[in-house]
Every structure is written in structure tokens, then in C-alpha cells.
Amino acid sequence: MDSTFERLAVAIDKSSSVSVSVQLRGALEYGIASGDIPPGTRLPSVRRLAGHLGMSPVTVGNVYSALREAGHVEGRVGTGTFVTHGGVxxxxxxxxxxxxxxxxxxxxxxxxxxxxxxxxxxxxxxxxFRPGHVRVLMLGTFHDATAAYAEDIQPFLRPGDEILARTTEQLVRDRPERIDIVVTPRTLRVEAQALFPGIPVVGITLIPKEATRIALAAIAPQAQVAVVSYFPEFLPVMRAGVLRFAPHVTRVTGAVSDDDDLPGLLSRADVIVHSTGADNLRQGLRADQMAIEYRHTPDSHAIETDLLPAIDACRGRTPDKEEHAP
Incomplete structure (x- = not known):
């Protein structure tokens, strides 16, 4: 069992109010999305992973089935389960x-x-060949994070290219008229393909921002850390991140933002590490408490190897290329 799955085992909190199946699926999904479990990786067999995590093989088998249905992994007869390449x-x-x-x-x-x-x-x-300008849609879950992803991608685009940021919720009332290509976190790729049939969709790898990694590394060893996620399936990812970038910290407790015992957990914590979307937790913190937002950014390597070639494939066949040609 390699280090990735060792971290996975540590991140699963069986005392949490979040079921172990939800934690396992979230950890695997975001492990794939972050590149910790890269495309082509062969996952451990159901029985091996179940034994390693101390879970029922039925639970692990159901999680694998859900990942296959979502398009994150594929089963190959006689060889095992592999992470799909996704993308385009x-x-x-x-x-x-x-x-x-x-x-x-x-x-x-x-x-x-x-x-x-x-x-x-x-x-x-x-x-x-005179390449046309391309209109890119950055699709995400939370507005601030999605806008930040788009801002991080913009420097990689050519002059005249445009990138818009929308959440899946915003699309209901504000759907752009013309989009040449959609980029989204890999966990949303299947949903994005359903929302934009016929338009190229690139699932991008996300990694923790440098500021997040630095803040986690600066946590005092004796600190009591509360990890709070807006989504239950993201909780083990954040716990694993804290343990990875702050290995000196030993007291880490996780919770979901709507847990009944959250106020007590926050009152005992020295440091609150919260996901995007749970920013309201910062309200009412004591002067001796510190809050860290666990924020991601698109992996520059994934932008160059996955996104930019897909964008270049769109050039020259956009509907109004003559209108936008330099």
C-alpha cells in the first residue's frame, strides 16, 4: 500500500458523524482531483483496501461502484480498477x-x-493559420473559489482570450451565450458534460494553494486543530492535507459545518481550518484563535498539459473567429 493510501487510512475518522463510506468516496474523489491519485493508477482491490482501512468489503465495493458511475475510475476485466484519464x-x-x-x-x-x-x-x-480567440468558462461550486481559479488560469491564456467564472447555481439564472470550452474541477466534470453537451469539457487538477500550505506548516505543534468542511466528502481530504503539510500537529478533529456539536468543537480549538463556503465560522472567534481557509488552485502542470492543448484545438473553429481575429 503506497503513501497515498496510507494517508487515506489516517484521514478516515471512524468517530466522525460523517459515514465512513462518504469519507472514503470523498477522499478518493479529491485524491483523484488533486493529482495525488494520478490518471492510470491502479486502485487496491476491494478486499485489500477494506482490510487496510478496517472496513467492510461491501462498503468499499459500493464506493468503487459510485466512482465508476461518476466516470472517475474504470474496471478492466482481469486487471483491476484504474483511475480514468478524464479530461478531454x-x-x-x-x-x-x-x-x-x-x-x-x-x-x-x-x-x-x-x-x-x-x-x-x-x-x-x-x-x-490565424488562431481565433477562445471563450473559456470556469465552472465551480463556490463563487469566490471559482473566480480565483479563473484568475489563476488567465495568465496562461493568449491576449484576446476570455475566461468567465460561474457556479453551477449561477448557471440557472446567468448562462453565458457562447462558450467554446469548459474547465472545471475533475469532481464536476461529469456534471459539466451534462450541462454543456457538445462542448469540450476539461477536468482540471487542483492542488492546495501555496498560502494554504505555508499557513498549515506554521501551526504550532501543541495546537488543537478543528477541521471544518462544508461538504462531508471533503472532510477527509482536509484532514489528510493538515496531516501532510503539518505532520508535527497531533491533535486534529474534523466536523461538518452543520454538525450539532460544532460550537463546542470550535470553542476548544486553537486553530480552525475551514473549507471555502464555511467562511461564516470566522465570526465570533476569540482573539487567541486562528482561522485558515483551505483553498485550492489549478495545477499549472495540468493547465499546460491538459487545458491549453484543448483550448488550442478550439482555435480556428469558434463561431465568430473572423469577428475576433486580430
Missing amino acids: SHQQAQSLRDVERCIGELVRLGQEAGLSRAELAYRVSTAS
């Missing part, structure tokens, strides 16, 4: 089919014009 694999396949059709038509036209394949290839290699 379906869109890339469709784009390649489009390219093949265009190449076939180009070869036909070249033959009619009396061009050999070598001459045609030379003309293709020297052809000029």
Missing part, C-alpha cells in the same frame, strides 16, 4: 475523427488539382 479524451477522439474526414477531403481536392501527396503535404506544412 472523448473530445480529442471526436476531433481526431473530424481531422481524418478533413484530410480525406483535402486529399481528394489535391488529386483533382493534380497535386501529389508530397506537394500537398508541403502546402499543408507551410500554410498560415
Whole structure:
């Protein structure tokens, strides 16, 4: 069992009000989304992981089934369960089919014009291409975090490209008219594909922001830390993050923002580490208490290897490319 799953075992809190199945699914989903469990990784067998975590094989099997239904993992007969590559694999396949059709038509036209394949290839290699501007939608759950993701991605885009930030809730009343490509945390990729059928969707990897990592590392060793998540499934991810970036801290308790015993937990804590969306916990803190928001940012490597190639694939075929061409 590698270090990733060792951290997973430590992060599962069986005394929590959140069921172990919800914790396990959340930990695996966000482990995949954060890149801790990268695409292509073979997950432990149901029985092996159940034994390692002290859970029922039925519980682990149900979690694996839910992850398969969500498109995060895939079962391969005789070999096991693997993390899917996600991203734009379906869109890339469709784009390649489009390219093949265009190449076939180009070869036909070249033959009619009396061009050999070598001459045609030379003309293709020297052809000029003026890329169009692309309109990107950053889709997330919380407005502030989603807007921050979009701001972090903007420097990677070309001049003239536009990136908008919307939450799934905002789309109900404010749906942009034209979007060329959607980027979203990998945990929302399947939902985004349903919301924007026919539009490329890129599931991006998220990592803790540098400011979050630095703040966690600065927690005093003797501090009593309360980890509070807005979503139950995100709780083990945050616990694992605290244990990873503040390994010197030994007293860590987790809770969901609507737990009945949350006020007592907060009153005993020296440090409150809260997820985005649970910012109201900062109200009423004592002067001797510290609050840290556990915030993520898009992984720059994922932007360069997954998002930018997908954006470039959109250039030149946007509906109003002539209008926006430089």
C-alpha cells in the first residue's frame, strides 16, 4: 500500500458523524482531483483496501461502484480498477475523427488539382493559420473559489482570450451565450458534460494553494486543530492535507459545518481550518484563535498539459473567429 493510501487510512475518522463510506468516496474523489491519485493508477482491490482501512468489503465495493458511475475510475476485466484519464479524451477522439474526414477531403481536392501527396503535404506544412480567440468558462461550486481559479488560469491564456467564472447555481439564472470550452474541477466534470453537451469539457487538477500550505506548516505543534468542511466528502481530504503539510500537529478533529456539536468543537480549538463556503465560522472567534481557509488552485502542470492543448484545438473553429481575429 503506497503513501497515498496510507494517508487515506489516517484521514478516515471512524468517530466522525460523517459515514465512513462518504469519507472514503470523498477522499478518493479529491485524491483523484488533486493529482495525488494520478490518471492510470491502479486502485487496491476491494478486499485489500477494506482490510487496510478496517472496513467492510461491501462498503468499499459500493464506493468503487459510485466512482465508476461518476466516470472517475474504470474496471478492466482481469486487471483491476484504474483511475480514468478524464479530461478531454472523448473530445480529442471526436476531433481526431473530424481531422481524418478533413484530410480525406483535402486529399481528394489535391488529386483533382493534380497535386501529389508530397506537394500537398508541403502546402499543408507551410500554410498560415490565424488562431481565433477562445471563450473559456470556469465552472465551480463556490463563487469566490471559482473566480480565483479563473484568475489563476488567465495568465496562461493568449491576449484576446476570455475566461468567465460561474457556479453551477449561477448557471440557472446567468448562462453565458457562447462558450467554446469548459474547465472545471475533475469532481464536476461529469456534471459539466451534462450541462454543456457538445462542448469540450476539461477536468482540471487542483492542488492546495501555496498560502494554504505555508499557513498549515506554521501551526504550532501543541495546537488543537478543528477541521471544518462544508461538504462531508471533503472532510477527509482536509484532514489528510493538515496531516501532510503539518505532520508535527497531533491533535486534529474534523466536523461538518452543520454538525450539532460544532460550537463546542470550535470553542476548544486553537486553530480552525475551514473549507471555502464555511467562511461564516470566522465570526465570533476569540482573539487567541486562528482561522485558515483551505483553498485550492489549478495545477499549472495540468493547465499546460491538459487545458491549453484543448483550448488550442478550439482555435480556428469558434463561431465568430473572423469577428475576433486580430
